Every structure is written in C-alpha cells, then in structure tokens.
Amino acid sequence: MPVETVKLTGKPVVEHLRGNIKIRVEKLKENNIVPRILIIRVGNKEDDVFYERSILKNCSFLGIEGEVKELTYNVSMEELSKIIEDANDDDSIHGIMMFRPLPEHLEEKKILEKMNPKKDIDGMTPVNLGKIFEGDISGFSPCTPKAVIEMLKYYDIPLQGSNVVVAGRSLVVGKPLTMLLLKENATVTICHSKTKNMSSITSKADLVVAAIGKAKFMGQEYFSESSIVIDVGVNDDGKGKICGDVDYDNIFGKVKALTPPTGGVGTITTTILLEQAVRACEMITSDQH
Numbered sequence: 001m002p003v004e005t006v007k008l009t010g011k012p013v014v015e016h017l018r019g020n021i022k023i024r025v026e027k028l029k030e031n032n033i034v035p036r037i038l039i040i041r042v043g044n045k046e047d048d049v050f051y052e053r054s055i056l057k058n059c060s061f062l063g064i065e066g067e068v069k070e071l072t073y074n075v076s077m078e079e080l081s082k083i084i085e086d087a088n089d090d091d092s093i094h095g096i097m098m099f100r101p102l103p104e105h106l107e108e109k110k111i112l113e114k115m116n117p118k119k120d121i122d123g124m125t126p127v128n129l130g131k132i133f134e135g136d137i138s139g140f141s142p143c144t145p146k147a148v149i150e151m152l153k154y155y156d157i158p159l160q161g162s163n164v165v166v167a168g169r170s171l172v173v174g175k176p177l178t179m180l181l182l183k184e185n186a187t188v189t190i191c192h193s194k195t196k197n198m199s200s201i202t203s204k205a206d207l208v209v210a211a212i213g214k215a216k217f218m219g220q221e222y223f224s225e226s227s228i229v230i231d232v233g234v235n236d237d238g239k240g241k242i243c244g245d246v247d248y249d250n251i252f253g254k255v256k257a258l259t260p261p262t263g264g265v266g267t268i269t270t271t272i273l274l275e276q277a278v279r280a281c282e283m284i285t286s287d288q289h
C-alpha cells in the first residue's frame, strides 16, 4: 500500500532563516556595520566555483559583503598561512570560509589551526569542532549538519527521545550531526562502511539521515512506512544527473517523509554559512565596543 509521503523541501526553511538574518543585518547597519566575509579558494574546482557563486549571490541578497581570494593550485603553506593570519587581524573581515579539501601539499589541519575560531563561519577549526563535541552551542557548526537540524526544526519533527540513525561518520557531516542530534536529546546510532546489515538498523529508526556519498544506495529495505528520511548525499547518477544516497523514486510513497535529491538539505547550507557570518560579525563588533 502506498503511503502519502511528505516532501521535505529546503526552500521554506531558507525563507524562514533569511527573514531573521535580514533583520539582524539591518540592525548592524544602523550602527554603520556591514558584515563582510572572505572566501579563500585554492584552484578552480567546478563544485567550489559553483558554491562560491551561490554564496556571493546570497551575500548580496542579504546585504553581506563577500570577497574572494583566489589562489593558484601550487600556493605554498607559508603564503596560505599568511592570508589566514592577515584575515584574522583585519577588523573589517568578520568571517572566513576556505574551500576544502586543500591540495595534498598543504597541511589542512595546520592551516585550520591558524584560523581565528571567532571568524570560522564554516565550523571547521579544532576549537569549534571541540565545542560541538562538548555540547556547547556558542561556537560555529559545520554548515551541513546545522542545515539538517534547521530542517527538522522547521518541519516540527520531534527529536527528543526519537531513535535516529546517522549513516556516515565523516568529520564534515556524520560525526558533528550526531553531536547536534544528541544535544536535541535524540537517541543516535551511527552506521558506517563496516556496519553489518545496515538496513536492519535503519528500518527500525524513527529518523534516518543518509550521508554516505553512494548514489541511490539506500533502497526500500532500509526504511519502513513510518521512516522520516533526510538525504544529505550529493552524487552523480552516472547519467549526468544529481542524485542522493537514497533511491528517491523508489522510496517516495513508501516512507512518511523524505527530502528530494535537489532542493533539499543542500539548499539550506549557504544560508547557514551566512547566518554564522552575521553572528560572527555581531560577536566581533560587540567585543570591539
């Protein structure tokens, strides 16, 4: 029997978040403060350039200034470190976002250690990740896990006491998301590539978040009619189309709620980044006064 699946789209979540950001940007402008971010891009990866364009478009829509520092692929550790240190010291820059992964000759961990955590709007410095793991929400979160939480809150999906499975344990998505869900009092199970019989675990959960990076990997056997499914995966389906980790076409109509492969969680990520930029600006400028 088909069930009526609720399609969880990102657009209304973005609109809701933008309303709040715009009010806060206006308030800063009343004090002659314009939030400003620096985007650091090493090389010319198509995905990075695409995301960068989306960030800049959203910046201008929200009244935030965005500047890009484009570096050649063979930039040295010293040059990149200097750029980060200069941005740390520049009072007119409130947030720094650096595309990762960096090329192999650059030691990403060392570079991130140099970034001022107060300007780390992408939530990747050890200090901010540490805060997430301590359950301290005063820092910045990686944007995708935060986007998942905002989506769940917007759609009033209960988390307290719910059984949640996070499929994937990366430091960008799975692990920080697990911590944010724990903070919401969910009971969280993490699955990964060595998990045995993952479908027997996910199919019993109230909520499943798929973040494994495997095109349409999770089919009907991974879910039940009462499953709420958040698909974080962004993959190429082999035919030039973007698809998620979940087999959307075969799952829709068989679960309670589901995010689409495009127009879902990914739509919210940029707005989270810019919300964190505004928060960084608010905190830095209030420290200065």
Ligand code: NAP
Binding pocket: 144, 167, 168, 169, 170, 171, 172, 173, 174, 191, 192, 193, 194, 195, 198, 211, 212, 213, 214, 217, 232, 233, 234, 235, 265, 266, 267, 269
């Ligand atoms: P990642 O670093 O490659 O991590 C993938 C995780 O999935 C790993 O923990 C891996 O387990 C696990 N995994 C792989 N195959 C599995 C399997 N067959 N069964 C169970 N677990 C499996 O990827 P990521 O950066 O976390 O990204 C995950 C997905 O989210 C990708 O599709 C990515 O494009 C997408 N993404 C989307 C956004 C967005 O804004 N929407 C942002 C970031 C990422 P092991 O640890 O055992 O290897």
